[in-house]
Amino acid sequence: MKLLVCVKRVVDFNVKIRVKPDGSGVELANIKMSMNPFDEIAVEEAVRLKEQGKVTEIVAVSIGPQQAGETIRTALAMGADRGILVKTDATVEPLAVAKILAKVVEQEKPDLVIMGKQAIDDDANQTGQMLAALLGWPQGTFAFKVAVGEGSIDVTREVDGGLQTVGLKLPAIVTTDLRLNEPRYASLPNIMKAKKKPLDETSPETLGIDVSPRLKVIKTVEPGGRKAGVKVGSVAELVQKLKVEAGVL
Amino acid sequence: MPSYKAPLDDVLFLINDVFPLDGYNHLDAFAEVTPELAGAVLTEAARITEEAFAPLNATGDRQGCRRDSAGSVRTPEGFAEAYGAFVKGGWVGLATPPDYGGQGLPYTFAAIVNEFASSANMALAMYPGLTQGAIAAILLHGTAEQKALYLPPMVSGAWTGTMNLTEPQCGTDLGLIRTKAERKGDGTYAITGTKIFISAGEHDLAGNIVHLVLARVEGAPSGTKGLSLFIVPKFMAANGGVRGARNRVSCGSIEDKMGIHGNATCVMNYEGATGWLLGEENRGLNAMFTMMNEARLGVGIQGLALSEVAYQNAATYARERLQGRALTGAAFPAQAADPIIVHPDVRRTLLSIKAFNAAARALVVWTSLKADVARQATDEAERQAAEDHLGLLTPVIKGVLTDIGFDNTVKAQQMFGGHGYIVETGVEQFVRDARIAMLYEGANGIQAIDLVGRKLPRDAGRAMLAFFAEVSGFLKENAAHDGVQPYVAGMKTALDHLQDASMWFMRNALGKPDNAGAGSTDYMHLFGLVALGYMSLRIAKAAADKLAAARAANDDSATGPMEARLTTTRFFMERMLPETAVRLNRVTAGAEGIMAMPAEMF
Numbered sequence: 001m002k003l004l005v006c007v008k009r010v011v012d013f014n015v016k017i018r019v020k021p022d023g024s025g026v027e028l029a030n031i032k033m034s035m036n037p038f039d040e041i042a043v044e045e046a047v048r049l050k051e052q053g054k055v056t057e058i059v060a061v062s063i064g065p066q067q068a069g070e071t072i073r074t075a076l077a078m079g080a081d082r083g084i085l086v087k088t089d090a091t092v093e094p095l096a097v098a099k100i101l102a103k104v105v106e107q108e109k110p111d112l113v114i115m116g117k118q119a120i121d122d123d124a125n126q127t128g129q130m131l132a133a134l135l136g137w138p139q140g141t142f143a144f145k146v147a148v149g150e151g152s153i154d155v156t157r158e159v160d161g162g163l164q165t166v167g168l169k170l171p172a173i174v175t176t177d178l179r180l181n182e183p184r185y186a187s188l189p190n191i192m193k194a195k196k197k198p199l200d201e202t203s204p205e206t207l208g209i210d211v212s213p214r215l216k217v218i219k220t221v222e223p224g225g226r227k228a229g230v231k232v233g234s235v236a237e238l239v240q241k242l243k244v245e246a247g248v249l
Numbered sequence: 250m251p252s253y254k255a256p257l258d259d260v261l262f263l264i265n266d267v268f269p270l271d272g273y274n275h276l277d278a279f280a281e282v283t284p285e286l287a288g289a290v291l292t293e294a295a296r297i298t299e300e301a302f303a304p305l306n307a308t309g310d311r312q313g314c315r316r317d318s319a320g321s322v323r324t325p326e327g328f329a330e331a332y333g334a335f336v337k338g339g340w341v342g343l344a345t346p347p348d349y350g351g352q353g354l355p356y357t358f359a360a361i362v363n364e365f366a367s368s369a370n371m372a373l374a375m376y377p378g379l380t381q382g383a384i385a386a387i388l389l390h391g392t393a394e395q396k397a398l399y400l401p402p403m404v405s406g407a408w409t410g411t412m413n414l415t416e417p418q419c420g421t422d423l424g425l426i427r428t429k430a431e432r433k434g435d436g437t438y439a440i441t442g443t444k445i446f447i448s449a450g451e452h453d454l455a456g457n458i459v460h461l462v463l464a465r466v467e468g469a470p471s472g473t474k475g476l477s478l479f480i481v482p483k484f485m486a487a488n489g490g491v492r493g494a495r496n497r498v499s500c501g502s503i504e505d506k507m508g509i510h511g512n513a514t515c516v517m518n519y520e521g522a523t524g525w526l527l528g529e530e531n532r533g534l535n536a537m538f539t540m541m542n543e544a545r546l547g548v549g550i551q552g553l554a555l556s557e558v559a560y561q562n563a564a565t566y567a568r569e570r571l572q573g574r575a576l577t578g579a580a581f582p583a584q585a586a587d588p589i590i591v592h593p594d595v596r597r598t599l600l601s602i603k604a605f606n607a608a609a610r611a612l613v614v615w616t617s618l619k620a621d622v623a624r625q626a627t628d629e630a631e632r633q634a635a636e637d638h639l640g641l642l643t644p645v646i647k648g649v650l651t652d653i654g655f656d657n658t659v660k661a662q663q664m665f666g667g668h669g670y671i672v673e674t675g676v677e678q679f680v681r682d683a684r685i686a687m688l689y690e691g692a693n694g695i696q697a698i699d700l701v702g703r704k705l706p707r708d709a710g711r712a713m714l715a716f717f718a719e720v721s722g723f724l725k726e727n728a729a730h731d732g733v734q735p736y737v738a739g740m741k742t743a744l745d746h747l748q749d750a751s752m753w754f755m756r757n758a759l760g761k762p763d764n765a766g767a768g769s770t771d772y773m774h775l776f777g778l779v780a781l782g783y784m785s786l787r788i789a790k791a792a793a794d795k796l797a798a799a800r801a802a803n804d805d806s807a808t809g810p811m812e813a814r815l816t817t818t819r820f821f822m823e824r825m826l827p828e829t830a831v832r833l834n835r836v837t838a839g840a841e842g843i844m845a846m847p848a849e850m851f
Contacts, residue, residue, distance in 0.1 A: 030807055030810075070288075070289070073527050192281070195286055203634070
């Protein structure tokens, strides 16, 4: 069984995000970038499935600038077998990403696609669902646990009320939630091996996908600072404030 | 709770811009190294040390190691898991040859990873660190059988290693060693004696512990010429990393000490334990010394590592601690007080640590690259020059980086005011942990004597003269360079001071060795200042070039870090380098005033 895992290069989760002075977006130059943590979980799950003998080949795909190749190398160092970089310097929105991935899926014909439920930069949480719709494949989002069977997969999902398990026919799309697994450290021998694993390059143009933005960013602002709180004298006063001032009761 | 971020940007700047690694492509270890691979390796090393090692530093300090009545030693909670992750990642064998399961990468990378690991958790980092030292000794002196037997499990980290030199009556003076080795007639020896201060002598991290033990074969000459080195495994070893019967070596007790509580410092009792000769009989000290340079370099790195982590926490605190107002009026009128980093004296303190760290890291990388050349170059002249450099700079790095590294942890503690004295703040642990690096692997006074008495005069001063020539050559070549030019005169003066001091020794110490002894520590620090000053200029040169390129490309985001590097160099040149004058004065004061005091009047 062949597995496609999608990885995105995002601002490292430790970096304090700063808005560009002109408000056109966030500062990215000379900022530490890493693999989206949800995608790391996706790669880890893919590697575990391979270690269990359920998967024979893992292809890691990323869409972004040349440096996104480093993110693919990270996936290769964790255990993916080869990579595909869809190179573009343009801003790609979830629908464009889903269309590109659909094209890659058409070419690669994987039995399973795993990706993070969202990327920590824009938190869109759309790509997996859109890809499933474009391909007409079943989807198991917010995966907490996956169990691969014969031609099927059980995905236990994190939902508001607890956990829900869905049985999907393969091929299918799975998006990962935080508690699915704990990603490993890449080992030194695997970092060295990753250097020699194949990494193909293509582009949205070559795949025939128009990535022109459909959304317009009007402005980007930093969240306002937290305001000072007040002490309340009694429960009655608290309830009163929640009703009148906060309007939540 | 203190925190730690590996100085990845600084390290990558050093290996990409200051000492570009493509200049070393002719060495095997660098054959596959590209900036991308170096980045990937060191990024992952940063991650594992930050995430797996650092969180256990304070808890490991509080728990310490515990020995039970049967002589087993338990390391602090979490150490086994963190060590396991390090082993699983293949980091122990980073720089050992692939023949024994290593990755064959440059020693320089291992030195950098050692800095990260020691900053994150020095006590834990010592377990794999000592193993690497023992691996080096077996690689150089072991027979083919010994290498096949011990190296694969040691390189993987499944087994660890130790060095056993010290005995109760014998520290610096190894000629006093009493541990004896009796020939058993089957090629093995029965080792009997007591060794003390054995780091990682007994613990629960690995399946077997391979002790390298200095002992005297029966009938051997007295003094250091009668010492031989033996491999004494805790469990007898069989091929394939299989361990057999328990050997007659045990941990008699563990020391209760000032710092590095997470590392077991053991009294090791050898009661007729079976040992195998490593190298030749009576050439044990020689075998030890071939690996001493790298081991001492490793301890110097610990000094830098503690200085770095202490600095990071002090800088964060200085930016956050609101207290008083800037001398020039409120800097942040909206807040109740200004952060203490507005104060010139706080900045002076922090910059003195920062400038040292930057230059010391460069000195470590530069010298580690020489170690790689010394290990692998096929051109004899190149190899010899690297060996000379390594011999000369090793006592300087060990002595100066650990002396100043310790001072810096105290300075960092000072930034916290009274809170720095409180255990929970975490900075006092850095002070305690850093202290040992000045003492072990040759106390710093011994490093100074090694430098002045052995390393300077060796081969008619060849290594020293080559160093002087390199620094003055750099100053000539870059006299007009933007980043270097402002400091050429000051650096020349400092180099003159070092040359004057060296000449003074030649004229005044050959017949009167006390003159060398009395001036040796000042000389070592004088040497350190010149070496660190030279490194600061190398950094400034590369930073100025990058800054010019960034400005030409209108890349505002790249200018900040480069400007900061130039400011750091400026601080070193203006406020640290001038100390060479004082050091020279002390050297030339000679021994008379020191030796004049009768011992009973002390």
